[in-house]
Amino acid sequence: MTLHKIYWRPLLAGLVTATCFITACKKDFLDQKTLSAIDEAAVFQDSTRSLGMINNLYSNLGISFNPRRFNNTGLDAACDESEPLSDPTFYTYKISSGGINPNNADKGLWSTTFGMVRAANIFLKNKDSIPVSNATRDYWTGQVRFFRAWYLFTLLKHYGGIPLIGDQVFGDKEKIDVPRSSFETCIKYLTDELDAAAATLPASYRSGDANQLRITKGSALAVKARMLLYAASPLFNSGPRADDPEHLLTFPGADPERWKQASDAAKAVINLGVYSLYTASSTPLYTLFLQNTPQPEHVLVYWQPAVTSNNFYIENSANPTSRGGMNGWQGVKYFPTQELVDEFEMINGLRITDPASGYPGVGNNMYKNRDPRLTYTVNYNGSIRNLGSFGDQPVNTYTGVIPTGNAAATSASLDGIYTPTGTLTGYFRYKMCNGAVGELYRPWVVMRYAEVLLNAAEATNEYYGATTEVYDWLKMIRSRAGITAGTNGLYGLKAGMSKEEMREAIWHERRVELAFEEHRFWDVRRWKIAPQTENAETHGMEITRAANGSFSYRVIVIRKHKFTDAMYFWPIPQSEITKSPSLQQNPGY
Structure with missing residues (x-):
């Protein structure tokens, strides 16, 4: 059309x-x-x-977010977050090539x-x-x-x-x-539209309300906050481009006040007081995306059909073949990169490049004592997943000598690197997937409160610097993730960070917390x-x-x-x- x-x-x-x-x-x-x-x-x-x-x-709310947008790959497979199959007909492969x-x-x-x-x-x-x-x-x-x-x-x-x-x-x-x-005209128009929409929408719905799956005032204000964050970012807010005289791609001039507008917009969502981070489980980051009822972290959600044919697409695209992925690479389409895996710090909140982190280096223990979000996001060699009648068994991604025995022992022949049906990178995506073999209904969580907090942190830091508020928002996210507080209660964050140091910390936190949620592709562009x-x-x-x-x-x-x-x-x-x-x-x- x-x-x-x-x-x-x-x-x-x-x-x-x-x-x-x-x-x-x-x-x-x-x-x-x-x-x-x-x-x-x-x-x-x-x-x-x-x-x-x-x-x-x-x-079509999730059209951009859709994880099967291009041959069962989303935009995470068009950046350094995951690697699609080496198939030049894949649109995500064409983008990154x-x-x-x-x-x-x-x-x-x-x-x-x-x-x-x-x-x-x-x-x-x-x-x-x-x-x-x-x-x-x-x-x-x-x-x-x-x-x-x-x-x-x-x-x-x-x-x-x-x-x-x-x-x-x-x-x-x-x-x-x-x-x-012009870009500026579009931002002004959309800001006014989202404000007008927010004025007529309820802040929240009561549980059981027939409308509780619909958008709210917070949905409109959160989208505005995301849009203004993008608009304040270097890609759009660094002055005019010589090849863009009509300013279709940037504002006519740079203005740091745009960071304040983005900060205020994100804080307006926080100040509604209707959202909170999901902590209803001992493994919240895993179960959040599998909830089939509204949750306090949901800000903008597409409630897709509750039928298997419409809900198994993530598993088909990401699951190890031994765990229900479609036979062969016709089903498993993309694989997390080592670049993404290395972003996950140790459980003490220190980056693996920090000598004080306790990271043992590449080897048998390299996935131990890591940020718990790694286990919820990626299946690495030794990750435990349900294997039907065999119960919980390790995912085997290795090559080399594969032992004989039952499927629990020999799954490397299906999932291992270099096998016809195995991983391309040594990893499989796990985030948003059902942990067991089989299907489980879940919605598309297009926006959630953790993103709102990170949007607020980024914009506030860019305008005001590394304030106590910025630290508090990051600490909330890292605490929920299971990172230890440490003796100073900073969850591995460095005390007294400069704006530049905090910027890097926020960029890192977005990459880890929001992996596979259609952020990395746009973040690296707007940050230039x-x-x-x-x-x-x-x-x-x-x-x-x-x-x-x-x-x-x-x-x-x-x-x-x-x-x-x-x-x-x-x-x-x-x-x-x-x-x-x-x-x-x-x-x-």
Whole structure:
């Protein structure tokens, strides 16, 4: 679906029932065939069909976050967080190889998000016709304005300044050729929209409320805080670019006050007092993502269909073959890198590069006494996972001499490095996966409170320095993770850090806490460190078992990635440029 078509094709969204939100109906809401029987006016004279339009806007909430977005790989497989299969047809492989151009660029995000914007605008055009109370209409309108802003922000982080059409709905035969707005104009528009949405949404819902799976005031304010954090970051806030005279990609000038705006926005979410870190389990970071009811850490969540066919995708893409991953690499698509594993400090909170940390170096004990988040995030050699009738057994990722015996002993033949169905890097992703063999329903946690705290910490540090507040937010996250407090109660953090030292600590904390949650890809770009992190080799861990059962270890190179300045932003698909010549292409493409 092109930018041209999405504004004039007839809309089916109103035909969806209110239950479609819970079942996350995947029907084509812009389909012409079904609409032939019911016109737009009839849709908005029926409150149930009108609500169905809103429910449809939820269905693509996680389009950017989606872990099966590209051949069952998300954007974590397009940066130094994980390594996809060495398959040049994979879009994530093309990204990290520098092979994306306007002619092969992904079109799905552009067409889907603008389709959602069109659906929102049709709702707003007809909202006064819906037979509901004014209070209900305002509540519904707030949700719709939130989603319009959410989808436009999703476009903004991919492409920079985008065409802003406001409330306009283009007619069937109307030519669409809308130029891109400046980055600054887009930020101002989206800020106003999210503020307007927040004003009509409840701060929270009571348990059992029929609406408790819907967005809240905190959802809108948290998205605004994330957006303003991005806007304050060096990629956008370092002054104009010579190749961008219309300021589609940056503000016209740098302004440190933007960090204060981002800090204030994140603090506004914290000050709502409705969120807290999830600690309802002895292994909270594992179970948080498997909860099928709203949790205090949930800020923005997509409640996908509670059926196996729609929920086993992470396991199919990430599980060791012995633990239910699809047979062969046709199922297991991506593998954590050594770079990610090395970010996890020791349980005392000290980095493994710190001589005082107690890290023993590469060898038999290199995964012991580490930050507990490592065990919840990555399956390494010796990680314990359920193996059906064999119970809890180690995941074997080694090569070399594989012993004979039952599946618990021989799983290295399935999962080991260099085997046809095994790991590429020596690791498997574990975060968000069901620990047992089989399926367990869980939602997509698109935003959570830990991110809000880290957003607040980053923006506050950049404007005010390493304040007590900044320390407290990091200590909360590290305490929940299971890092020991230490005699000074700083959970391994250095006392009296400078702004620069705290910046590095926050960047590290984001990488560890938010792994596989679609942050690393965007963080290294907005921080403008991608030439260092993305134009580099990725590594894995080769573990070789000898006949006597001893192991030897070697860090290996997986692949050299490529990054150019053009890759800070995505190319607009050439098909869209052809249909709408006013859509100026991004520099370098």
